[in-house]
Amino acid sequence: MNAFIAVLRRDLLLAWRSRADLLVALSFFVIVTSLFPFGVGADPNQLHAIGPGVVWVAALLATLLALPRMFSQDFDSGVLEQLVLSPEPPVFWVLAKILAHWLTTGAPLVVIAPLLGMMYGLKTDEIGVLIATLALGTPVLSLIGAIGAALTLGLRGAGSLLALLVLPLFVPVLVFGAGAVDAYAGGMGIRPHMLLMGGGLLAALALAPLACAAALRLAQE
Protein backbone atom coordinates (compact mmCIF):
# COMPACT_ATOMS: atom_id res chain seq x y z
CA MET A 1 0.00 0.00 0.00
CA ASN A 2 3.00 2.30 0.54
CA ALA A 3 3.62 2.48 -3.18
CA PHE A 4 -0.09 3.16 -3.84
CA ILE A 5 -0.16 6.15 -1.51
CA ALA A 6 3.24 7.46 -2.62
CA VAL A 7 2.33 7.31 -6.32
CA LEU A 8 -1.12 8.82 -5.80
CA ARG A 9 0.23 11.71 -3.74
CA ARG A 10 3.06 12.42 -6.15
CA ASP A 11 0.88 12.30 -9.26
CA LEU A 12 -1.70 14.63 -7.72
CA LEU A 13 1.07 17.01 -6.64
CA LEU A 14 2.53 16.93 -10.14
CA ALA A 15 -0.89 17.55 -11.66
CA TRP A 16 -1.27 20.58 -9.40
CA ARG A 17 2.17 21.94 -10.34
CA SER A 18 1.41 21.57 -14.06
CA ARG A 19 -2.25 22.55 -13.83
CA ALA A 20 -2.15 24.38 -17.15
CA ASP A 21 -1.88 20.97 -18.84
CA LEU A 22 -5.09 19.85 -17.18
CA LEU A 23 -6.96 22.88 -18.44
CA VAL A 24 -6.11 21.82 -21.99
CA ALA A 25 -8.22 18.65 -21.80
CA LEU A 26 -11.01 20.48 -20.00
CA SER A 27 -11.09 23.37 -22.49
CA PHE A 28 -11.01 20.87 -25.33
CA PHE A 29 -14.11 19.24 -23.83
CA VAL A 30 -15.95 22.56 -23.62
CA ILE A 31 -14.89 23.74 -27.10
CA VAL A 32 -15.78 20.50 -28.92
CA THR A 33 -19.19 20.46 -27.25
CA SER A 34 -19.77 24.10 -28.18
CA LEU A 35 -18.90 23.52 -31.84
CA PHE A 36 -21.88 21.31 -32.60
CA PRO A 37 -24.62 23.98 -32.44
CA PHE A 38 -22.63 25.97 -35.02
CA GLY A 39 -22.51 22.95 -37.29
CA VAL A 40 -26.02 21.51 -36.97
CA GLY A 41 -28.01 24.68 -36.32
CA ALA A 42 -29.71 26.03 -33.23
CA ASP A 43 -33.05 24.16 -33.37
CA PRO A 44 -33.78 23.47 -29.65
CA ASN A 45 -35.42 20.09 -30.31
CA GLN A 46 -32.54 18.87 -32.40
CA LEU A 47 -29.98 20.08 -29.84
CA HIS A 48 -31.90 18.40 -27.05
CA ALA A 49 -31.87 15.15 -29.03
CA ILE A 50 -28.13 15.14 -29.77
CA GLY A 51 -26.99 16.73 -26.47
CA PRO A 52 -26.17 13.61 -24.42
CA GLY A 53 -24.35 11.96 -27.33
CA VAL A 54 -22.29 15.07 -28.07
CA VAL A 55 -21.28 15.52 -24.44
CA TRP A 56 -20.30 11.86 -24.23
CA VAL A 57 -18.24 11.86 -27.45
CA ALA A 58 -16.48 15.05 -26.35
CA ALA A 59 -15.73 13.52 -22.93
CA LEU A 60 -14.28 10.48 -24.63
CA LEU A 61 -12.02 12.55 -26.88
CA ALA A 62 -10.90 14.75 -23.98
CA THR A 63 -9.92 11.63 -22.01
CA LEU A 64 -8.02 10.35 -25.02
CA LEU A 65 -6.16 13.65 -25.30
CA ALA A 66 -4.76 13.29 -21.78
CA LEU A 67 -3.89 9.58 -22.04
CA PRO A 68 -0.39 9.66 -23.59
CA ARG A 69 0.82 11.69 -20.59
CA MET A 70 -0.08 8.94 -18.14
CA PHE A 71 3.18 6.99 -18.32
CA SER A 72 5.40 8.65 -20.94
CA GLN A 73 7.12 11.14 -18.63
CA ASP A 74 7.99 8.47 -16.07
CA PHE A 75 9.11 6.16 -18.86
CA ASP A 76 11.54 8.74 -20.26
CA SER A 77 12.93 9.81 -16.89
CA GLY A 78 13.57 6.29 -15.57
CA VAL A 79 10.98 6.55 -12.77
CA LEU A 80 8.99 3.73 -14.33
CA GLU A 81 12.05 1.47 -14.05
CA GLN A 82 12.15 2.14 -10.31
CA LEU A 83 8.41 1.46 -10.04
CA VAL A 84 8.82 -1.90 -11.79
CA LEU A 85 11.61 -2.72 -9.32
CA SER A 86 9.36 -1.98 -6.35
CA PRO A 87 8.94 -5.09 -4.16
CA GLU A 88 5.20 -4.41 -3.93
CA PRO A 89 2.80 -5.98 -6.46
CA PRO A 90 2.65 -3.68 -9.51
CA VAL A 91 -1.17 -3.70 -9.54
CA PHE A 92 -1.21 -1.26 -6.60
CA TRP A 93 0.89 1.50 -8.07
CA VAL A 94 -0.65 1.03 -11.53
CA LEU A 95 -4.07 1.53 -9.94
CA ALA A 96 -2.77 4.64 -8.15
CA LYS A 97 -1.59 6.12 -11.45
CA ILE A 98 -4.94 5.40 -13.11
CA LEU A 99 -6.85 6.86 -10.15
CA ALA A 100 -4.71 10.01 -10.22
CA HIS A 101 -5.35 10.29 -13.96
CA TRP A 102 -9.10 9.99 -13.48
CA LEU A 103 -9.16 12.48 -10.61
CA THR A 104 -7.31 15.02 -12.72
CA THR A 105 -9.05 14.51 -16.09
CA GLY A 106 -12.24 12.42 -15.75
CA ALA A 107 -13.60 13.98 -12.57
CA PRO A 108 -13.35 17.60 -13.82
CA LEU A 109 -15.31 16.55 -16.94
CA VAL A 110 -18.07 15.15 -14.73
CA VAL A 111 -18.15 18.38 -12.72
CA ILE A 112 -18.39 20.68 -15.72
CA ALA A 113 -20.84 18.52 -17.73
CA PRO A 114 -24.02 20.06 -16.19
CA LEU A 115 -23.17 23.42 -17.77
CA LEU A 116 -22.84 21.83 -21.17
CA GLY A 117 -26.04 19.86 -20.61
CA MET A 118 -27.86 23.15 -19.97
CA MET A 119 -26.43 24.54 -23.18
CA TYR A 120 -28.19 21.72 -25.03
CA GLY A 121 -31.46 22.37 -23.19
CA LEU A 122 -31.43 19.16 -21.14
CA LYS A 123 -33.84 19.22 -18.18
CA THR A 124 -32.50 19.10 -14.63
CA ASP A 125 -33.31 15.42 -14.11
CA GLU A 126 -31.85 14.53 -17.51
CA ILE A 127 -28.67 16.32 -16.51
CA GLY A 128 -28.65 14.23 -13.33
CA VAL A 129 -28.73 11.05 -15.42
CA LEU A 130 -25.98 12.41 -17.67
CA ILE A 131 -23.77 13.10 -14.64
CA ALA A 132 -24.42 9.64 -13.22
CA THR A 133 -23.46 7.94 -16.48
CA LEU A 134 -20.33 10.09 -16.81
CA ALA A 135 -19.35 9.33 -13.20
CA LEU A 136 -19.62 5.59 -13.90
CA GLY A 137 -18.21 5.72 -17.43
CA THR A 138 -15.19 8.02 -17.30
CA PRO A 139 -13.29 5.75 -14.85
CA VAL A 140 -13.75 2.93 -17.37
CA LEU A 141 -12.26 5.18 -20.05
CA SER A 142 -9.23 5.85 -17.85
CA LEU A 143 -8.81 2.16 -17.02
CA ILE A 144 -9.05 0.93 -20.61
CA GLY A 145 -7.02 3.88 -21.86
CA ALA A 146 -4.23 3.04 -19.42
CA ILE A 147 -3.72 -0.32 -21.13
CA GLY A 148 -3.39 1.43 -24.47
CA ALA A 149 -1.04 4.05 -23.03
CA ALA A 150 1.17 1.30 -21.56
CA LEU A 151 1.20 -0.72 -24.79
CA THR A 152 2.23 2.26 -26.94
CA LEU A 153 4.98 3.50 -24.59
CA GLY A 154 8.14 4.46 -26.38
CA LEU A 155 6.71 3.91 -29.87
CA ARG A 156 6.90 6.44 -32.68
CA GLY A 157 3.55 8.13 -33.23
CA ALA A 158 2.30 6.74 -29.94
CA GLY A 159 -0.54 9.27 -29.73
CA SER A 160 -2.30 8.34 -32.97
CA LEU A 161 -1.68 4.63 -32.46
CA LEU A 162 -3.20 4.95 -29.01
CA ALA A 163 -6.35 6.50 -30.51
CA LEU A 164 -6.70 3.63 -33.01
CA LEU A 165 -6.18 1.12 -30.24
CA VAL A 166 -8.57 2.40 -27.57
CA LEU A 167 -11.34 4.30 -29.39
CA PRO A 168 -13.06 1.09 -30.58
CA LEU A 169 -12.91 -0.20 -27.00
CA PHE A 170 -14.64 2.96 -25.77
CA VAL A 171 -17.71 2.26 -27.95
CA PRO A 172 -19.69 0.16 -25.41
CA VAL A 173 -19.23 2.85 -22.75
CA LEU A 174 -20.45 5.47 -25.20
CA VAL A 175 -23.48 3.38 -26.26
CA PHE A 176 -24.71 2.78 -22.73
CA GLY A 177 -23.71 6.19 -21.40
CA ALA A 178 -25.48 8.27 -24.02
CA GLY A 179 -28.19 5.61 -24.34
CA ALA A 180 -29.18 5.94 -20.68
CA VAL A 181 -30.00 9.63 -21.06
CA ASP A 182 -31.99 8.98 -24.25
CA ALA A 183 -33.87 6.14 -22.58
CA TYR A 184 -34.71 8.37 -19.63
CA ALA A 185 -35.91 11.19 -21.91
CA GLY A 186 -38.04 8.62 -23.76
CA GLY A 187 -39.72 7.62 -20.50
CA MET A 188 -37.98 4.26 -20.06
CA GLY A 189 -36.02 3.04 -17.05
CA ILE A 190 -32.29 3.56 -16.90
CA ARG A 191 -31.65 0.65 -14.55
CA PRO A 192 -30.34 -1.77 -17.21
CA HIS A 193 -27.97 0.85 -18.59
CA MET A 194 -26.64 1.76 -15.16
CA LEU A 195 -26.22 -1.87 -14.14
CA LEU A 196 -24.31 -2.66 -17.30
CA MET A 197 -22.06 0.35 -16.85
CA GLY A 198 -21.48 -0.50 -13.20
CA GLY A 199 -20.62 -4.06 -14.16
CA GLY A 200 -18.29 -2.76 -16.84
CA LEU A 201 -16.58 -0.54 -14.31
CA LEU A 202 -16.05 -3.43 -11.88
CA ALA A 203 -14.70 -5.68 -14.63
CA ALA A 204 -12.33 -2.96 -15.84
CA LEU A 205 -11.25 -2.26 -12.27
CA ALA A 206 -10.37 -5.91 -11.77
CA LEU A 207 -8.69 -6.61 -15.10
CA ALA A 208 -7.23 -3.39 -16.50
CA PRO A 209 -4.54 -2.85 -13.81
CA LEU A 210 -3.27 -6.41 -14.38
CA ALA A 211 -3.10 -5.96 -18.15
CA CYS A 212 -1.55 -2.53 -17.73
CA ALA A 213 1.12 -3.83 -15.32
CA ALA A 214 2.02 -6.60 -17.79
CA ALA A 215 2.27 -4.08 -20.63
CA LEU A 216 4.52 -1.81 -18.55
CA ARG A 217 6.82 -4.74 -17.78
CA LEU A 218 7.06 -5.48 -21.50
CA ALA A 219 7.90 -1.84 -22.19
CA GLN A 220 11.01 -2.27 -20.01
CA GLU A 221 12.41 -5.22 -21.99
Next chain:
Amino acid sequence: MLEIDDLACLRGDRLLFRHLALSVQAGELWRITGANGVGKTSLLRLLCGLATPDSGEVRWQGKAIRREREDFHAALLYLGHAAALNDLLTPVENLRFACAVAGDEASTADCTAALSRIGLARQLDLPAKVLSQGQRRRVGLARLFLATQRPLWILDEPFTALDVAAVAELAQVIAQHASAGGMVIFTSHQDADFGAPVRTLDIGKFGGAFNA
Protein backbone atom coordinates in the same frame (compact mmCIF):
# COMPACT_ATOMS: atom_id res chain seq x y z
CA MET B 1 24.69 -14.51 -3.23
CA LEU B 2 23.91 -13.64 -6.81
CA GLU B 3 24.65 -16.28 -9.43
CA ILE B 4 24.22 -16.41 -13.15
CA ASP B 5 25.18 -19.14 -15.51
CA ASP B 6 25.12 -19.58 -19.24
CA LEU B 7 23.44 -16.21 -19.71
CA ALA B 8 22.82 -15.01 -23.27
CA CYS B 9 21.42 -11.73 -24.51
CA LEU B 10 20.13 -10.84 -27.96
CA ARG B 11 19.46 -7.31 -29.17
CA GLY B 12 17.31 -7.59 -32.25
CA ASP B 13 19.07 -10.34 -34.21
CA ARG B 14 22.51 -9.48 -32.84
CA LEU B 15 24.02 -11.62 -30.13
CA LEU B 16 25.54 -9.39 -27.42
CA PHE B 17 27.01 -12.14 -25.24
CA ARG B 18 26.51 -15.80 -24.41
CA HIS B 19 27.77 -18.43 -21.95
CA LEU B 20 28.24 -15.65 -19.42
CA ALA B 21 28.69 -16.94 -15.89
CA LEU B 22 29.28 -15.00 -12.69
CA SER B 23 28.93 -15.58 -8.99
CA VAL B 24 28.92 -12.63 -6.63
CA GLN B 25 29.52 -13.30 -2.91
CA ALA B 26 28.88 -11.04 0.05
CA GLY B 27 31.59 -8.42 0.42
CA GLU B 28 32.61 -8.42 -3.24
CA LEU B 29 32.97 -5.46 -5.57
CA TRP B 30 32.47 -6.25 -9.24
CA ARG B 31 33.17 -3.95 -12.12
CA ILE B 32 31.70 -4.82 -15.51
CA THR B 33 33.96 -3.66 -18.32
CA GLY B 34 33.83 -3.66 -22.09
CA ALA B 35 33.72 -1.28 -25.04
CA ASN B 36 30.63 0.80 -25.85
CA GLY B 37 27.73 -1.27 -27.12
CA VAL B 38 29.09 -4.55 -25.82
CA GLY B 39 26.11 -5.02 -23.53
CA LYS B 40 27.05 -3.69 -20.08
CA THR B 41 23.73 -1.96 -19.44
CA SER B 42 21.87 -4.92 -20.95
CA LEU B 43 23.64 -7.24 -18.52
CA LEU B 44 22.78 -5.03 -15.53
CA ARG B 45 19.13 -4.91 -16.59
CA LEU B 46 19.11 -8.71 -16.87
CA LEU B 47 20.60 -8.97 -13.38
CA CYS B 48 17.88 -6.67 -11.99
CA GLY B 49 15.09 -8.58 -13.65
CA LEU B 50 14.07 -5.61 -15.80
CA ALA B 51 14.73 -7.70 -18.89
CA THR B 52 14.41 -11.43 -19.52
CA PRO B 53 17.50 -13.34 -20.63
CA ASP B 54 17.30 -15.21 -23.92
CA SER B 55 18.86 -18.19 -22.19
CA GLY B 56 20.15 -18.96 -18.72
CA GLU B 57 18.85 -17.58 -15.45
CA VAL B 58 19.77 -15.27 -12.61
CA ARG B 59 19.55 -16.67 -9.08
CA TRP B 60 19.44 -14.75 -5.82
CA GLN B 61 20.23 -16.83 -2.68
CA GLY B 62 19.80 -19.94 -4.79
CA LYS B 63 16.35 -19.09 -6.14
CA ALA B 64 15.50 -17.84 -9.62
CA ILE B 65 14.65 -14.11 -9.45
CA ARG B 66 11.64 -14.68 -11.72
CA ARG B 67 10.02 -16.83 -9.06
CA GLU B 68 11.12 -14.88 -5.98
CA ARG B 69 10.71 -11.42 -7.48
CA GLU B 70 9.47 -9.62 -4.38
CA ASP B 71 12.23 -10.91 -2.07
CA PHE B 72 14.85 -10.13 -4.67
CA HIS B 73 13.65 -6.61 -5.35
CA ALA B 74 13.45 -5.91 -1.61
CA ALA B 75 17.18 -6.74 -1.44
CA LEU B 76 18.18 -4.78 -4.55
CA LEU B 77 19.07 -1.17 -5.20
CA TYR B 78 19.43 -0.37 -8.90
CA LEU B 79 20.45 3.05 -10.17
CA GLY B 80 20.19 3.21 -13.93
CA HIS B 81 21.52 5.54 -16.61
CA ALA B 82 18.73 8.05 -16.07
CA ALA B 83 18.55 9.71 -12.67
CA ALA B 84 14.81 8.86 -12.27
CA LEU B 85 13.87 12.42 -11.30
CA ASN B 86 10.79 14.41 -12.08
CA ASP B 87 11.64 17.94 -13.18
CA LEU B 88 8.81 19.57 -11.25
CA LEU B 89 9.66 18.02 -7.88
CA THR B 90 12.42 19.16 -5.55
CA PRO B 91 15.32 16.82 -4.74
CA VAL B 92 13.75 16.02 -1.35
CA GLU B 93 10.39 15.14 -2.92
CA ASN B 94 12.07 13.04 -5.59
CA LEU B 95 14.18 11.16 -3.06
CA ARG B 96 11.29 10.55 -0.66
CA PHE B 97 9.17 9.20 -3.48
CA ALA B 98 11.94 6.87 -4.68
CA CYS B 99 12.38 5.51 -1.15
CA ALA B 100 8.64 5.08 -0.55
CA VAL B 101 8.18 3.18 -3.81
CA ALA B 102 11.09 0.89 -3.00
CA GLY B 103 9.59 0.20 0.42
CA ASP B 104 12.23 2.06 2.47
CA GLU B 105 10.70 4.32 5.09
CA ALA B 106 12.55 7.63 4.84
CA SER B 107 11.33 10.81 6.49
CA THR B 108 11.86 14.27 5.02
CA ALA B 109 14.62 14.76 7.64
CA ASP B 110 16.39 11.57 6.49
CA CYS B 111 16.21 12.72 2.87
CA THR B 112 17.46 16.20 3.73
CA ALA B 113 20.39 14.68 5.64
CA ALA B 114 21.28 12.35 2.76
CA LEU B 115 21.12 15.17 0.22
CA SER B 116 23.21 17.49 2.41
CA ARG B 117 25.77 14.75 2.79
CA ILE B 118 26.08 14.39 -0.96
CA GLY B 119 26.56 18.15 -1.36
CA LEU B 120 23.11 19.46 -2.27
CA ALA B 121 22.32 21.34 0.95
CA ARG B 122 21.70 24.56 -0.95
CA GLN B 123 19.51 23.01 -3.67
CA LEU B 124 16.95 21.29 -1.43
CA ASP B 125 14.03 23.53 -2.43
CA LEU B 126 14.75 23.95 -6.12
CA PRO B 127 12.82 22.04 -8.77
CA ALA B 128 14.99 19.35 -10.34
CA LYS B 129 14.80 20.99 -13.76
CA VAL B 130 17.22 23.76 -12.72
CA LEU B 131 19.86 21.32 -11.44
CA SER B 132 23.00 20.59 -13.44
CA GLN B 133 23.74 17.12 -14.84
CA GLY B 134 26.10 16.36 -11.94
CA GLN B 135 23.62 17.59 -9.35
CA ARG B 136 20.84 15.45 -10.84
CA ARG B 137 23.12 12.44 -10.65
CA ARG B 138 23.81 13.25 -6.98
CA VAL B 139 20.10 13.27 -6.15
CA GLY B 140 19.88 9.73 -7.52
CA LEU B 141 23.02 8.66 -5.66
CA ALA B 142 21.70 10.05 -2.37
CA ARG B 143 19.59 6.90 -2.22
CA LEU B 144 22.76 4.95 -1.46
CA PHE B 145 22.83 6.51 2.03
CA LEU B 146 19.23 5.45 2.65
CA ALA B 147 19.60 1.93 1.26
CA THR B 148 22.58 0.59 3.21
CA GLN B 149 20.39 -2.25 4.52
CA ARG B 150 19.89 -3.53 0.98
CA PRO B 151 22.63 -6.12 0.33
CA LEU B 152 22.85 -5.85 -3.45
CA TRP B 153 23.68 -2.59 -5.24
CA ILE B 154 23.69 -2.52 -9.02
CA LEU B 155 24.93 0.82 -10.35
CA ASP B 156 25.04 1.79 -14.01
CA GLU B 157 27.79 4.38 -14.58
CA PRO B 158 27.50 5.99 -11.13
CA PHE B 159 30.48 8.30 -11.72
CA THR B 160 29.20 9.99 -14.88
CA ALA B 161 29.07 13.80 -14.63
CA LEU B 162 30.50 13.85 -11.08
CA ASP B 163 33.48 16.04 -10.15
CA VAL B 164 36.77 14.54 -8.91
CA ALA B 165 36.06 15.00 -5.20
CA ALA B 166 32.61 13.46 -5.52
CA VAL B 167 34.00 10.45 -7.40
CA ALA B 168 36.50 9.78 -4.60
CA GLU B 169 33.81 10.09 -1.95
CA LEU B 170 31.38 7.86 -3.81
CA ALA B 171 34.11 5.23 -4.22
CA GLN B 172 34.49 5.26 -0.42
CA VAL B 173 30.73 4.78 0.10
CA ILE B 174 30.74 1.85 -2.32
CA ALA B 175 33.79 0.24 -0.73
CA GLN B 176 32.23 0.66 2.72
CA HIS B 177 29.07 -1.09 1.61
CA ALA B 178 31.12 -4.03 0.35
CA SER B 179 33.24 -4.24 3.50
CA ALA B 180 30.03 -4.28 5.57
CA GLY B 181 29.03 -7.46 3.76
CA GLY B 182 27.16 -5.96 0.82
CA MET B 183 27.65 -6.69 -2.87
CA VAL B 184 28.18 -4.03 -5.50
CA ILE B 185 28.11 -4.52 -9.25
CA PHE B 186 28.83 -1.45 -11.33
CA THR B 187 29.98 -0.23 -14.70
CA SER B 188 32.31 2.67 -15.16
CA HIS B 189 34.63 4.12 -17.75
CA GLN B 190 36.33 6.15 -15.03
CA ASP B 191 38.91 4.88 -12.59
CA ALA B 192 38.42 5.46 -8.91
CA ASP B 193 40.33 4.48 -5.82
CA PHE B 194 38.22 2.05 -3.81
CA GLY B 195 40.95 1.01 -1.41
CA ALA B 196 39.60 -2.52 -1.77
CA PRO B 197 40.05 -5.27 -4.33
CA VAL B 198 37.77 -4.83 -7.36
CA ARG B 199 37.02 -7.87 -9.49
CA THR B 200 36.35 -7.27 -13.13
CA LEU B 201 34.21 -9.03 -15.68
CA ASP B 202 35.02 -8.24 -19.31
CA ILE B 203 31.89 -8.81 -21.39
CA GLY B 204 33.94 -8.57 -24.57
CA LYS B 205 35.22 -12.10 -23.89
CA PHE B 206 31.71 -13.53 -24.08
CA GLY B 207 30.89 -11.70 -27.32
CA GLY B 208 28.75 -13.33 -29.97
CA ALA B 209 30.04 -14.56 -33.31
CA PHE B 210 29.50 -11.11 -34.83
CA ASN B 211 31.86 -9.17 -32.58
CA ALA B 212 34.38 -11.97 -32.01
